[in-house]
Amino acid sequence: MQAITKTEGRPGATAIHAAVLLILSCAFVIWPASLKSQTPAGENPAQAASGAHSSPASPSLATIPFELYGNQIFVRVRVNNSEPLSFVVDSGAGGWIVDRAHAIQLGLHLEQETGQGTGAGSGTYDVSYAKDVTFSFSKFKIPVPLIGVIDLSNNKSQVGRAIEGLVGYDFFEKFVVEIDYESQVIRLLDPKTYHYSGAGESIPIIVDTEARNPFLAAEVTVPGSAPQSRKLLIDTGSNDALDDSIIAQSTGPRLEIVSGVGLGNEFKSIAGRASRLKLGGVTFDDVGGGAGGVALIGGEILRRFTVIFDFAHGHMILEPNQHLKDAFLWDASGISLRLVPESGDFIVHSVLQGSPASEAGLREGDLIQSIDGLSSQDCTLHQAESIFLRVGAEHRLTVRRGAQSLKLDIKLRKLL
Numbered sequence: 001m002q003a004i005t006k007t008e009g010r011p012g013a014t015a016i017h018a019a020v021l022l023i024l025s026c027a028f029v030i031w032p033a034s035l036k037s038q039t040p041a042g043e044n045p046a047q048a049a050s051g052a053h054s055s056p057a058s059p060s061l062a063t064i065p066f067e068l069y070g071n072q073i074f075v076r077v078r079v080n081n082s083e084p085l086s087f088v089v090d091s092g093a094g095g096w097i098v099d100r101a102h103a104i105q106l107g108l109h110l111e112q113e114t115g116q117g118t119g120a121g122s123g124t125y126d127v128s129y130a131k132d133v134t135f136s137f138s139k140f141k142i143p144v145p146l147i148g149v150i151d152l153s154n155n156k157s158q159v160g161r162a163i164e165g166l167v168g169y170d171f172f173e174k175f176v177v178e179i180d181y182e183s184q185v186i187r188l189l190d191p192k193t194y195h196y197s198g199a200g201e202s203i204p205i206i207v208d209t210e211a212r213n214p215f216l217a218a219e220v221t222v223p224g225s226a227p228q229s230r231k232l233l234i235d236t237g238s239n240d241a242l243d244d245s246i247i248a249q250s251t252g253p254r255l256e257i258v259s260g261v262g263l264g265n266e267f268k269s270i271a272g273r274a275s276r277l278k279l280g281g282v283t284f285d286d287v288g289g290g291a292g293g294v295a296l297i298g299g300e301i302l303r304r305f306t307v308i309f310d311f312a313h314g315h316m317i318l319e320p321n322q323h324l325k326d327a328f329l330w331d332a333s334g335i336s337l338r339l340v341p342e343s344g345d346f347i348v349h350s351v352l353q354g355s356p357a358s359e360a361g362l363r364e365g366d367l368i369q370s371i372d373g374l375s376s377q378d379c380t381l382h383q384a385e386s387i388f389l390r391v392g393a394e395h396r397l398t399v400r401r402g403a404q405s406l407k408l409d410i411k412l413r414k415l416l
Contacts, residue, residue: 062140064186070382071239071299078136082106085164090237093168094212096144099152102164157338160381169212177309182321191312200319203280207311219278224251238298242289247272258350288328332412333357333388344377345369360410367400
C-alpha cells in the first residue's frame with residue numbers, strides 16, 4: 001500500500017519513475033536519466049543474460065529454486081562474486097535493489113546522484129545507485145547496468161527474516177518468467193522463441209514502461225456495490241490477495257488496521273472483503289483485502305497458480321494448482337506482531353479494540369515468548385501469525401510485560 005510523492009535526483013536531471021515493490025506495498029524511486037538504461041543497446045533479452053543454457057533449443061534458460069515464505073518468493077542470489085544473499089522476487093519492483101549495508105560491505109561504488117522514494121507508509125527514504133553489477137543464480141549470470149541501493153534493514157522485524165535485495169522489473173522484462181508456486185521453481189525462457197500451448201488462462205497485461213510495472217484489468221465486486229472494472233498492479237512481492245480503495249465502499253464488515261509494512265511510516269487503513277474478484281475467466285469469492293495504498297493483486301492470489309509472465313507478448317498465464325480453492329483467511333486474534341531479532345520473541349505491535357486479543361488482556365509492547373508451550377525461538381513470525389488464523393481455536397500465551405511473566409488465554413473468532 002503506497003502513495004506516490006515527489007521524487008528527487010540531482011538538479012537538472014530528467015528522471016523516470018520506477019516502482020520498487022516491497023512486502024505489502026510499492027515503493028517509488030527515481031532512475032536518473034543519466035543512469036537510465038537497464039539493457040545495453042543492441043542486446044536482446046537472451047543475450048543480456050549469460051552462461052545458463054546449453055543450446056538455443058533448450059526449453060529453459062535457467063531453472064531457479066525458491067523458498068515460499070508466507071506468500072513471498074525468496075531466492076539465493078550472488079552479487080558480483082559475493083556469497084549467496086536472500087532476495088525477494090518482486091514483479092512490482094522497478095529494478096534490481098540491494099540493501100545498503102550489503103552494498104557497502106560488498107564494495108559497490110555508489111554514484112553521487114541520489115533520489116527519494118516513497119513506500120508502503122508515509123514519508124520518504126533515500127535511494128542511491130550503483131552501475132554495472134552482475135547477479136548470479138548458480139552459474140546463470142545477469143549483468144545489470146544500473147541498480148538501486150536502499151536500506152532494507154527494518155524488514156527483518158516486519159517480515160520475520162532478512163531481505164537483502166529485490167529482483168525486479170529488468171528480470172521480468174528480459175525473460176518469460178514462469179513461477180511454479182507448487183513446485184517452488186522459477187523457469188526463465190527466451191521471449192523470442194517462447195510459445196505457450198497449454199490450457200491455462202491467458203490474461204492481457206499492460207506493461208507500463210515508465211512506471212516499470214505490470215497491470216491487469218479485473219472485475220471487483222464489494223457488498224453493496226455493482227461490479228467495477230479495476231486496474232490492478234500484479235505484485236509478487238505482496239503478501240496480500242487484493243488491495244483496492246473499492247474495499248472501503250463495502251457495506252459488509254470492515255476493520256481499521258495498521259498498514260505500511262515495508263518502506264516508509266505506518267498508517268491506518270480499512271480492511272474488508274470483496275464478494276467477488278474476476279481475473280479473466282478465473283473467479284474468486286469472499287476475498288479479503290485492504291483499502292489503503294496502491295490497487296493490486298498479490299501473492300495470496302498468485303500462489304494458487306503457476307504464473308507465467310510474458311511481458312514481450314503482453315499477457316500473463318495462470319495455470320491453477322491444488323490451492324486454487326483455498327479459503328481467504330484473515331487474522332482472528334486482533335493483534336499484529338513484529339519479530340525482536342535480538343531475542344527471537346514476538347512483540348505485540350498493535351491490538352484491535354474489542355478483539356480476542358484485547359479481551360485476553362494483551363497490550364501493545366507485550367513480548368510473546370511462547371504459544372501453547374512452543375517457544376517463539378522455535379517458530380518463524382509467519383508460523384506464529386498462521387496460528388492466529390484458526391477461528392475457534394484456544395491458545396495459552398506466555399507473555400513478558402516489563403519484569404512480569406504472564407499466562408494469558410485467548411480464544412480466536414472471526415473478525416472479518
